[in-house]
Amino acid sequence: xxxxxxxxxxxxxxxxxxxxxxxxxxxxxxxxxxxxxxxxxxxxxxxxxxxxxxxxxxxxxxxxxxxxxxxxxxxxxxxxxxxxxxxxxxxxxxxxxxxxxxxxxxxxxxxxxxxxxxxxxxxxxxxxxxxxxxxxxxxxxxxxxxxxxxxxxxxxxxxxxxxxxxxxxxxxxxxxxxxxxxxxxxxxxxxxxxxxxxxxxxxxxxxxxxxxxxxxxxxxxxxxxxxxxxxxxxxxxxxxxxxxxxxxxxxxxxxxxx
Numbered sequence: 094x095x096x097x098x099x100x101x102x103x104x105x106x107x108x109x110x111x112x113x114x115x116x117x118x119x120x121x122x123x124x125x126x127x128x129x130x131x132x133x134x135x136x137x138x139x140x141x142x143x144x145x146x147x148x149x150x151x152x153x154x155x156x157x158x159x160x161x162x163x164x165x166x167x168x169x170x171x172x173x174x175x176x177x178x179x180x181x182x183x184x185x186x187x188x189x190x191x192x193x194x195x196x197x198x199x200x201x202x203x204x205x206x207x208x209x210x211x212x213x214x215x216x217x218x219x220x221x222x223x224x225x226x227x228x229x230x231x232x233x234x235x236x237x238x239x240x241x242x243x244x245x246x247x248x249x250x251x252x253x254x255x256x257x258x259x260x261x262x263x264x265x266x267x268x269x270x271x272x273x274x275x276x277x278x279x280x281x282x283x284x285x286x287x288x289x290x291x292x293x294x295x296x297x298x299x300x301x302x303x304x305x306x307x308x309x310x311x312x313x314x315x316x317x318x319x320x321x322x323x324x325x326x327x328x329x330x331x332x333x334x335x336x337x338x339x340x341x342x343x344x345x346x347x348x349x350x351x
Contacts, residue, residue, distance in 0.1 A: 094337050096121060098295055102341060104169070110220040115169050117343035118221065122167035125296075125338045126244060128258050128307035129159045129181075129195075129331040132323045137180060140323070142282050143351045146207055149181040150191040151330065157181050157195065158325050159206065160258055160309070162246040163338075164237050173215040174235035176248050178316070179206040182280060184289070184349070195331070198275070205278030205289065210316060212248060212255075225344060226290055227283025244334070254312025256320065260332060264306040265299050270336055273298035281345075288345035296335040306332040 104115035137148045137156040148156035161177040181195060184203045194201040212233035213219050222228035234249040244260040274295045281288045307329035311317040 094122070094295075094297075094339055098339050099341065107225075109224050112217065112220075114217070114221055116225070117341050119169040120165055120167075120338070120340040120342070121169075123163055123165050123335075123338040123340065125161065125163045125335045126246075126258075126260050126307075127159055127161040127333045128260065128309070128329045129157050130309055130326045130329055131155045132158050132325045136323045140180065140209065141182065141207060143287055145185050145287065145349060145351075146182040146280065147184075147186055147189060149183050149194045149204060150189070151195055153191050155191075157330075158320070158323065159331075160256070162235070162237070162258065170217045170221060171215065173213055173218045174237070175211065175213045175218065176233075176235055176246065177206070177208055178210040178320070179208050179279075181205070182207045184280065184287070198277070205280045207280045212250070226279070227281040227288055228279075229281070249312075250314060250316075253314045255314040255316050256312060257310040258307055259310070260307045260334060261305075262334075264301060264303060264332075265334070268299060270297035270299050270334075272296075273335075282351055285351050286348040287351055289347045289349070290343065290345045292340055292342055294338065294340040296338040299334045299336075300332070302331050304328055304330055 106113050134148050134154050134156045150156050159179045163175045165173050194204045211228045211230045214235050219230045219232050222230045236247050238245040247257045248255045276291050276293050279290045305328040309327045
């Protein structure tokens with residue numbers, strides 16, 4: 094993909110953990126996929142850090158846990174990999190209609206992703222994420238395997254398996270990726286405030302809501318046990334694959350009381 098997406102951006106230098114970085118962060122050359130699984134709303138509600146956040150249900154009583162994997166080949170802070178363990182939520186919704194916010198995501202401005210864990214593979218990504226946005230980062234091992242049949246992401250910490258997600262590429266058949274742009278929101282908590290950050294993206298994109306296109310394997314790590322305690326399904330209900338992806342990560346645009 095060309096870099097015209099970034100033509101309007103003006104970066105500023107900030108000092109973080111003894112190094113200068115430029116904000117917003119720019120992600121020039123990325124591949125990514127996101128797989129959504131379901132869990133009981135009664136369990137998911139207990140994970141959320143604020144009464145203002147409400148799970149975005151896909152069905153009455155069923156909420157969503159989305160695991161997003163990013164292979165950042167070229168960024169303004171160097172290459173690294175990242176995995177987001179997130180929960181789609183609505184911030185102070187007036188009406189809660191199961192399914193619609195997740196199906197019509199661009200229309201719901203209060204829809205965002207509460208970021209529960211966000212492991213990365215480099216120290217600079219770890220420092221920036223925690224200091225600027227309060228992202229709950231740790232440094233782990235994130236590897237990708239890609240063959241004709243599947244795209245597989247494995248997340249470990251010090252050799253201890255946390256999770257593995259396998260995307261069945263053949264489920265998309267002969268479909269070709271199409272252009273897709275979306276400014277999605279992340280919600281984090283920092284210094285007692287809910288931070289809302291709007292991430293601008295464009296990608297070449299495939300999506301299917303066919304069940305089981307992605308599968309989830311959990312290891313014995315504490316985070317794997319946490320996910321198991323949420324009774325997360327092992328087969329996806331929604332899979333997105335972005336073989337070409339670009340994004341712009343600015344500072345948070347607003348702060349709310351926790």
